[in-house]
Amino acid sequence: MKILPAAVISAWLLAVSAPLLAEPKPGDLKDVQKAISAAQQQIRQTGNEQKAVDGKLAQTRSQLDAAQAELTRLNKQHSQAQQQLQQLQTRLEQLKTDIGGAQAQVARLLNAHYRNRQPNAVMLFLQQTEAADKGRHLQYMRYLNRANEQVIAKLHSQQQALAKQQSQVDQQFRQLAQLQQQQQRLLGSLGKKQQQQQQQSQALASQLNQQSQTLAELRDDEKRLNRLIQQLAVQAAAKRKAEAEARRLAAQKRAQALAAAQQAQATTPPAATANKSTPPTSTLTAEDLALQPPPDSGQDVHQPAGFSRLQGQMRRPVSGNIAGQFGQSRPEGGTWKGLFISTPPATVHSIAAGDVAYAAALQGYGNTVIVDHGDGYLSIYTGLSGIDVRAGSRVSARQSLGRSGRIPSGDNGLYFEIRYRNQAMNPLSWLS
Template identity: 35%
Template sequence: MLAGPTWAATTTLSTAPQQQNLKAVRKEIDSLQKDIAQKQAVQKQAQSAIQQSELAIQQTDQVLNQLGKKQNASTQRLADLEHQIQTAQQQVALARQKVSQMLAHQYRNGEHDAMKLMFNGSDPNQTSRDLVYYQYIARAQQQLIQDLNQRQASLAQLAEQLEQQLHIIVGMSTKKAQEKSQLQQTRADKQQQVHQLNSEIQNRQDQLAKLKQDEKRLTDLIANINRKIQQQIAERKAKEKAAFKARQEAARKENERRRRMAADAQKQGKPVPEVAKTQVPVETVDTAADDSNAGRAFKSLQGRMKLPVTGEIAGRFGTMRNEGTVWKGVFIHAGRGQAVHVVADGRVVYADALRGFGNAVIVDHGGNYLTVYTGLSVVGRGVGDAVKAGDSLGSTGALDSGEPGLYFEIRYLGKPVNPLTWVH
């Protein structure tokens, strides 16, 4: 089994304290952002109230202006009526004075006695005409006085109505002036609230900017620590792989030496040495992919993936093949008929024979990652089939060269990557 320590657990570096600090900072950032959002909502409401107050003040000013014009017009009209009343009073007084003078003149001249006028006159017809004339004048003067009195009464009634209307206008103006004062006070209160909110929001935004700087510093610190951790993991993993390869190579050389020793002994007719009768075990893959990685993004599986089948690793990424080409994946020596398991969730995009490799299945895992399984004796999936980690794609067989086992590749953006850097 390819195995190794859990590098992040064995390293002396740790991001845990910084992660805790980062979590606290982000919580405070979230709290500040919510507080700012709430204050901005209140600020918006207050600004809207200010706009409404200003509109109401403008409307009130328009009403006050109209009422002022009406008041001025009514005041002028009232002054005109009072002048007309005064003129009518003077005319009544003048008419009465003229009537009084005429009556007094008649009385002094004895013209008040109709019989006397008749007896004293030399011409009865003239006397009759004078009497009618005096009566006509008296009635005309009396009618004039009555008309003037009626006009004076009508003007007085109009003046009273106008005074009542003017009183109403003054009351309305007073009420509108009070409303305007209240609106101005409301606007001033809201402006003060907006000013205070602006100050608080600016203060919170300053705090938020500082916290985001703190968050960035912590994030950068954690990223730096993670880079160092990954570097340590890579170094240890490289050492472990080098040691693993060295052990495999040493085992092969020792087995080759023992085979030659046995062959030489047989050629010479000598007994085969005991040491040549056994082979040094070569490290093999003894676990295959299962459903433990189901539901995970392919990129997240690096370092925890299992290979598709169990068996001995007979061809390593980047090493030469017998026919002179280079392995772009790994070849796992395995007996025929073993189940071949897909290493991660995905969808089958190829399921057919592939020249030089026998039957092949290619699975798309998303994120520009593909896996290639070749040398299958039986293909159990078709193009378009969705598969989960651990599902069977078919069974092992042999490559076109006759090598029994499974050839496995991982490709990213179409380029092969070393599968052994993905497995544990």
């Protein structure tokens, strides 16, 4: 058999063990940036809505100021009208006093006329007085009658003026009261509109603040999960490197042992060797035996091979309705990087065989189990109400990992991700 040089054997061993020593590539954060961009877009949209509401609110304030100025003008006009009315009422009171005196005078005349039914002129002629006195008395009577007629006419005129002024004042009051009611209704409507817009503006401001906080929390949660996955990848790489180094040292020792045995066989005399009743030795040299590949051909003996060949054949980790799909916007902000399966508490199964890399609570995700399926593939199960496995344990396909519970947003169900070298992948393309 042809013996290969030692340099060729060493090169072959390094080539076989190279994949085991390589560390996984850093995670791709494009999906994280997409989620952050979507959340920022929501924040910008909410900010634009708030600016529009603030503009309407400023316009309403301007209308309120104009209405308030108009109401102030009407109130001033109303005050002036009240002063004028007070003056009119003062004059009317004086006029009523004058009318009362005139009415008393007329009443006395009527009373005298009623008591003396004979005309005064007739009474003068019937009196035993001189003719000159009678003429003078008759002239006096004419003056008195004319004065009485003037008093009666003035009384009538004053009563008409009083009624006219009272009517004008009442009409002016009605007009002012109507205008004042209109302005008060306008103020009430604008005030209500302003209150609604203020409430809307406050609601938008609160929503914007909540979205900003949610975005910050999503960023922190994503960073925390990425750090955890990177740590697990480093630990797995270190473990694979140590195991590969152990296999290399074991192969080297076997090769040295076989070389020593071969050398001892070569130095033994042929006669002594022929006299011994020992079974024939193998014709393979130490170099030939060293050429045998490791038992897993470069794969970790503790990790299942061929996870990628199961794409489209694996079952869902839990039964239920898919309420959040990969790439869709989340109600609290950002986008889903996996599947949210809405379901009451139910058993959660591993989608494939692997090693439990993490099994504990994780801030922002709740109780979390991460299963390492080898070749850089991870499956992540979050929001569990209970965990049935521990870190470092081996799980088979469809083995129970725990029970679904409630994710931090408050919804009942399971949040599930599949990642390849820390890059989130669409689970629907992997599940049957």
